[in-house]
Amino acid sequence: MRIGRFHKKSEEKPTTNRINDGTLSDDMNENVMRVKNELGHSADLSVRLIESPHHKSVVHAAVIHLDGMADANMINENIVNPLIEWFKENDQILTEMEERAGRILTVSQLTVKESWQELISSVLTGDTVVLVNGNTKAIIASTKSQPSRAITEPTSQTVIRGPKDSFTENLRTNTSLIRARIQNPDVRLVSMKVGSVTQTDIAIMYIQGIADESIVKEVKERVKGIDIDGVLESNYIEEMIRDDSMTIFPLLLNTERPDAVVGNLLEGRIAIIIHGTPFVLIVPAVFSQFFQSPEDYYQNQYISSSLRLLRFGAFFLSMYASSIYLALITHHQGLIPTTLIVSLMAQRENVPFPAIVEIFVMEIAFEILREAGIRMPRAIGPAVSIVGALILGQAAVEAGFVGAAVVIIVAISAISSFTLPNTSLVNVTRGIRFMLLFVSAFIGLYGVLLFSLCILLHMSSLRSFGVPYFAPIAPFRFKEQKDVLFRFPLPSLFKKSSRK
Amino acid sequence: MPKIKIDGFQLFCMMLIFMFGSNLLLTIGKGAKQDVWIVNLLSTLFGCLLYFVYISLFKKYPDLPMTGYIRKIWGKYIGSALSFLYIIYFVYLASRVLRDFEELLISSTYRRTSIITLGICMILVIIYGVHLGLEAFARVACLCFVIIIMALFILNIMFVLGGYTKLENLQPVLGNGWGMVWKEMIPTGITVPFGELITFTMILPYLNKSGSAVKVGFFAIILGGVSLTLNSIMLLSVLGPEAVLRSNFPSLTAVSYINIADFIERLDSLILILMIILGFIKISIFFFCAIIGAADLFQMKPSPIFIYLVGGVIFISSIMIAPSYQAHINEGLKIVPYLLHLPLLIGIPILLLLTASIKQKLKPAVS
Numbered sequence: 001m002r003i004g005r006f007h008k009k010s011e012e013k014p015t016t017n018r019i020n021d022g023t024l025s026d027d028m029n030e031n032v033m034r035v036k037n038e039l040g041h042s043a044d045l046s047v048r049l050i051e052s053p054h055h056k057s058v059v060h061a062a063v064i065h066l067d068g069m070a071d072a073n074m075i076n077e078n079i080v081n082p083l084i085e086w087f088k089e090n091d092q093i094l095t096e097m098e099e100r101a102g103r104i105l106t107v108s109q110l111t112v113k114e115s116w117q118e119l120i121s122s123v124l125t126g127d128t129v130v131l132v133n134g135n136t137k138a139i140i141a142s143t144k145s146q147p148s149r150a151i152t153e154p155t156s157q158t159v160i161r162g163p164k165d166s167f168t169e170n171l172r173t174n175t176s177l178i179r180a181r182i183q184n185p186d187v188r189l190v191s192m193k194v195g196s197v198t199q200t201d202i203a204i205m206y207i208q209g210i211a212d213e214s215i216v217k218e219v220k221e222r223v224k225g226i227d228i229d230g231v232l233e234s235n236y237i238e239e240m241i242r243d244d245s246m247t248i249f250p251l252l253l254n255t256e257r258p259d260a261v262v263g264n265l266l267e268g269r270i271a272i273i274i275h276g277t278p279f280v281l282i283v284p285a286v287f288s289q290f291f292q293s294p295e296d297y298y299q300n301q302y303i304s305s306s307l308r309l310l311r312f313g314a315f316f317l318s319m320y321a322s323s324i325y326l327a328l329i330t331h332h333q334g335l336i337p338t339t340l341i342v343s344l345m346a347q348r349e350n351v352p353f354p355a356i357v358e359i360f361v362m363e364i365a366f367e368i369l370r371e372a373g374i375r376m377p378r379a380i381g382p383a384v385s386i387v388g389a390l391i392l393g394q395a396a397v398e399a400g401f402v403g404a405a406v407v408i409i410v411a412i413s414a415i416s417s418f419t420l421p422n423t424s425l426v427n428v429t430r431g432i433r434f435m436l437l438f439v440s441a442f443i444g445l446y447g448v449l450l451f452s453l454c455i456l457l458h459m460s461s462l463r464s465f466g467v468p469y470f471a472p473i474a475p476f477r478f479k480e481q482k483d484v485l486f487r488f489p490l491p492s493l494f495k496k497s498s499r500k
Numbered sequence: 501m502p503k504i505k506i507d508g509f510q511l512f513c514m515m516l517i518f519m520f521g522s523n524l525l526l527t528i529g530k531g532a533k534q535d536v537w538i539v540n541l542l543s544t545l546f547g548c549l550l551y552f553v554y555i556s557l558f559k560k561y562p563d564l565p566m567t568g569y570i571r572k573i574w575g576k577y578i579g580s581a582l583s584f585l586y587i588i589y590f591v592y593l594a595s596r597v598l599r600d601f602e603e604l605l606i607s608s609t610y611r612r613t614s615i616i617t618l619g620i621c622m623i624l625v626i627i628y629g630v631h632l633g634l635e636a637f638a639r640v641a642c643l644c645f646v647i648i649i650m651a652l653f654i655l656n657i658m659f660v661l662g663g664y665t666k667l668e669n670l671q672p673v674l675g676n677g678w679g680m681v682w683k684e685m686i687p688t689g690i691t692v693p694f695g696e697l698i699t700f701t702m703i704l705p706y707l708n709k710s711g712s713a714v715k716v717g718f719f720a721i722i723l724g725g726v727s728l729t730l731n732s733i734m735l736l737s738v739l740g741p742e743a744v745l746r747s748n749f750p751s752l753t754a755v756s757y758i759n760i761a762d763f764i765e766r767l768d769s770l771i772l773i774l775m776i777i778l779g780f781i782k783i784s785i786f787f788f789c790a791i792i793g794a795a796d797l798f799q800m801k802p803s804p805i806f807i808y809l810v811g812g813v814i815f816i817s818s819i820m821i822a823p824s825y826q827a828h829i830n831e832g833l834k835i836v837p838y839l840l841h842l843p844l845l846i847g848i849p850i851l852l853l854l855t856a857s858i859k860q861k862l863k864p865a866v867s
Contacts, residue, residue: 332609335769443613443621445769446605449776450625456643457629461636474639476509 022116028133032062035129038120044068045123050083054091061087062131069126071145078106079128079141101139105130109142121199148173154256156423159295166256171201171275177258178205178273182265186210192223194237198230201275202237205261210268215465219270219283234279237272241283243463248431250424251464253285260294284465288473288484291315293421296487305486312485314416318429321413322359323436323448325405329355331444347403356441358402362410363434365392370414506703508712510638512720513645514785515700519693519724520648521782522600524731524751524775528684528692533741534670535681536732539689542681544725547694551721553849554701555714560856562710566701567793570848573856580797582848587793589844590699591810594786595818596832598622601779602818603825604749608772619815626780627811630787631804634706637784644777651774652727655767656734658758665737687837693728694721695845702789748825787814 024031032047039045048063061083065075082104102110113119119138123129126144151173154166167174175189186208193199202223206216222241231237234254242251255261256278261271264282272281291311296304328336329344336344351358369388376384393411397404417429432455439447462469472480482488506514522528528539561569567586571579601622602615610618629637659665674681697717704713731751735744738754747753752771759765790810791802800806822828 332769334609335766337763337765443617444609445773446610446618446776447621449773450621450780453625453640453777453780454628456640457625457632457636460639461632468639470639474643475507476639476642 023114024116024119024131024136024138026134026136028059028062028131028135031131031138032064034116035064035120035123039123042066048080050080050087052087052091054087058133060133063128064123064131065128065143066123066126069124069146070128070143074107074143074145075128079130079143082106083130101130105139105141107141107143111140112137113140114138124199125201144172146170151177157255157257157260157293157421159293159298162295162298163257163259165258167258167273167278167280169276169278171203171273174258174273174278174280175203175205178261178265178271181258181262182207187265190220192220194223194226194228195231196227196229198232200231202231203273205265205271205273207265207268210266211270212268215284215467216270218465219272223272231274231276233277234272234274234281237274238281243465247458247462248428249287249459249462249469250290250422250428251285251462251469253282253289253422254279254424255282255422256280257294263294263297284467285469286464286467286472287459287470290420290422290425292483292487297490301487301489308487309485311419311421314419315425315429318413318417319432319436320448321416322363322409322433323440324445325409326355326359326437327440327444327448330441344403344405347405350400351403352400353402355406356437358406359410359437362392362396362402362406363413363437366410366414367430504633504635504706505708506634506638506706507708508716510642511700511703511707511713512716513642514638514703514781515697515717515720516724517641517645517648517778517781518697518699518785519721519728521693521778522597523693523728524778528688533676533680533745534672534736535674535676536684536736536741536744537670537729538674538681539684540725540729540732543685543689543694544722544729546685546690547697547721547725548718550690550694550846550849551697551717553853554698555717557849557853557856558701558704558710558713560860563705565703565705565792565796566698567796569856570852573852573859583793583797586844587790587797589840590786590790590793591814592817592840593696594783594790595814595821596828596836597779597783597786598814598818599821599828601775601783603828604752604772604775604779607748607825608752608768615819619818622776622780622783623811623815626784626787626814627807629780629784630791630807630811634703634788637788641781644781648774648777651770652731655755655758655771656730658760658764658767659734659738659754662758662760664754664757665734666740667737669737669740670733687842688833691837691841691845693724695841697721698845698849699785699789702792703785748829783814787811 025034032049036045036047044067046065046067049059050061050063052058052060063075063079063083086104101112113122114137119129119140122140126146128141128143130139130141132139148170149168151165151168153164157166165177167177179187184207188206188208190204192202192204194202204216204219204223219241223237226237226240228236228240238250238252238254239245244251253264261280261282265271269282269284272283274281291308296308329348333341348355348358353361369384369392372384373381393407396402397407413433417426420426420429436448436451439451456474459470460468460474468475471477472484482493487493557566557569561572564572567583570582570586573579574582598619602618605618606613606615629640700717704710707713735750735754738757739747739750743753744750752768752775755767755771758767787810791807794800794806794810795802822831
């Protein structure tokens, strides 16, 4: 929640506007003071001043880093210690920084910067800055060590057979998980900073020669063009770069599985990795991809193909089950076989509400249960499932609030939506289910059909980074059908994606 | 000129669905009794000839829709007037087809629903489709094509396997002589649906490979004609000529006969779904033609407001067009073919082709 743009509220001018001006002064003390001022005498800013044993009270060098963002051991052993040793042995002022620093400081990455802005930003990312008296250059040693979580099993996209690692919140860990899987010099990693306040690191990863150059360029331009204060999760990027901002369908794929990312990179797609979230975006995404689970490729093709068909079926069932039931029971009783309609009507005999209210109440009840299941503390989880299953299901039927058939229909449409491998699409089924419900209550199957035509039209008009979203189904491309409804054997799939 | 492109397969799907459109619903030429299928088969031949006229015009002006080259050939004034007439004609046809489908829904399941509600729902979806553009629409048409073909295939299999077909219904072949066949064929059989393919002269400029227009077009016409013939044979053999003649919607009646093991029955809804899809595609194509024509004639971009206006006109005229279904059908069979179809679908294109070829012949002599 935003309380107000701090630019206007606070007296102090924000640092981001000032640091553009100027280079470093040759008085080191002045520089150190300036760093402290710019960061507002922050409590975690650590400045280590190094004096020479030969000239008392003359400070020769300053080592500056942010506590917690940099590796303290590394700074002690590889920066502070060698500097003190050097000053002990040499009774002189440290000049000709560039050459000497390389010999003194034993860290893997050293750069020399002159601009003030670069100095501040490297302090903020966790690097260590070494300032030397009488010099207008700053030595920047790479000592980033940010707190991160261990690699764990994926929580939202699980498989039975297949890799069990998942991304973490740390960008470097994530890129290394991908790199470890494709040891190929053609893998390209472009890094950017997005968010005018947070300056979040974002990496764009693709394989040169497989990925489409024009799409790579388009992705880079769109990411560069993002104007936003902060990026906390991949959805911030997703909503800023997708083609159509009004659609309910996910136009970018997200995954927390490194193997899924690698699979997509091999198919010529581009991964956008955002620091601070384990969800990696993949572009361009087409609709059929949301039905592909990585496990499809880890087991027998017949099983995978039939499971994929099952998922397509479940997707339709979860959207249409309740609305078709409603249409049949309210508008087209003639279409239901006689024995069935008799038993259905007998169940509804004691229900005081019209069918639409009945179904709508149950659907909403399920959505409440679901939302409660996500938000509540783990410890009281079993309590909610008991309440949900027994009270809302059985007792509602016994009390005559709803018919038993409605409970079955709602349960089927809810359960089948969870067969989908990607949660973005699950949310689509929820939205469309409710819209269909209203249309169906209004004008029956005719409305359901017309609304489906609308959805088809909408999906056919969508594009994800220039690629038609509904391809290769509409526009139909016969040669690309190997991995849509069915998963063809891997040898024939690999022929498709072999290097040009 | 146009940026959006459709490919050959999409054109094929659109043409085939377009031809199925009203024909599957109304069974054109049912006055010829047991010889309906001969009407269909012969009309296909004439349809090919007509399409040859359209395609030769298209070849001369591959970048222009019909309203564009009509002005090139016959000059600004006559051409513009005729273009305007064609636009109105497309709007009129769209509203006629819309009325057909409204009546179908009313007579099948929505007996107590107002025709206005049914029409508004349909036209809103069509407006949305036209608003999204030809590209998205063509893609959806392909999907619909697959659904329609599969459903028709299953239905016909059921007719045959269920033992509902009696081939003696087709006999005696030409029992009433050639007279009725010609009478049914000459205005209606040829013009609907084959003459109506003139709409594709408006869409052909959007084809990505203009060379494929000939092959795809003829293939679609022949395949469409043959499947319509098969369909009429199927209907005749299931219902018999008298029932086909009396029924408003023969295919609906025929499907309601199906009852396999008391389990697969009441398939009317399936055919109803097919009909709605067919109607949606057919009305949209007329609508697109009107919009493309207007955009070309008035040199403007089709704005959403314009699309809504034309949609509104189509909807309102679909209701106002006739007081009852019988009057609507009579108008469609007795007046429209002679007054509108014959001159606009056959007369003017042939004259256009003649003038264009004469002009082309004269040109080298002049210059």
